[in-house]
Amino acid sequence: MRIVGLERQHYPAFREMFISYYSELDCDDDPLHLLDEYVLPDYEANLLHIDIALCDDGQAAGFIVYQTDDPLNDWCFKDGWGDIREIFVTAARRGKGIGTQLVRHAETALSAEGASGIYTLPLEEAEIFFTKAGYSPDGGCCEELGTKVFIKDN
Numbered sequence: 086m087r088i089v090g091l092e093r094q095h096y097p098a099f100r101e102m103f104i105s106y107y108s109e110l111d112c113d114d115d116p117l118h119l120l121d122e123y124v125l126p127d128y129e130a131n132l133l134h135i136d137i138a139l140c141d142d143g144q145a146a147g148f149i150v151y152q153t154d155d156p157l158n159d160w161c162f163k164d165g166w167g168d169i170r171e172i173f174v175t176a177a178r179r180g181k182g183i184g185t186q187l188v189r190h191a192e193t194a195l196s197a198e199g200a201s202g203i204y205t206l207p208l209e210e211a212e213i214f215f216t217k218a219g220y221s222p223d224g225g226c227c228e229e230l231g232t233k234v235f236i237k238d239n
Contacts, residue, residue, distance in 0.1 A: 086146065086183065088190045091128065091135040098145035099137060106148075106173040110208070123159070124150070132158050133170065136190060138183050147174035149187040153200045162227060162234075167195030167203040172211075188218050192237065203237040206230050 091099055100120060107116035127133050133152035140146050150171040154161045162168065169191055174183045195203055206227045207215050215235050225234035 086138055086140050086186070088136050088138050088187060091137055091148075095137055095145065096125075099135070099148060102137075102145060102148055102173055102175060105175070106171065109173075127159070134191070134194060136187070136194075138174070138178075138187055140178070145175070146178040147172070147183050147187055149173075149191050151191040151195060153195060153198050162206070163202075163204055165201040167192070167198070167200030169203065169205040184214060185218060188215075205235050206232040207235055208232060 089095075100117070103120050103124070104116045107114065107119070124133075124135070128135050132155075133150060135148060135150050137148045138146040148171070149169065151167060151169045152158060152160070154163050154166050154168050156164060160168070160170070169188060172184055172187055174187070192203055204223075205215055205220060207220075209232075212233070212235070220235040220237055222233045223236045226232065227234060
């Protein structure tokens, strides 16, 4: 498996995974609208990163969306901090360490960019995953999303 930056040739697979991701979230938002109006334009404007995990057979196994928070971004919760915004692994590939590899990859990239620290705002269902990945609640919460703030333990 390898992790690569999203390229146009990966857009169809990313779209499919993004739709699956939002379906699993049981969210009322239209995933294609979010993708076309916010996620991909922000990615193409270099405001955030999208990387995908590709298996040896070339099939996409998951993705991660992350950024360094900056007041110029639409989303800036912790200025100067790295934010792991979204992570998804296809159902058939779960439990094989791909999510952990995606997180480590994003952490390395965010650290290289000079992020002050790294945080995430996981849904309750993902808190165990992030705890195993070395994150813990810092006592804060994001009222807009209704989630706890988890930061990377050093």
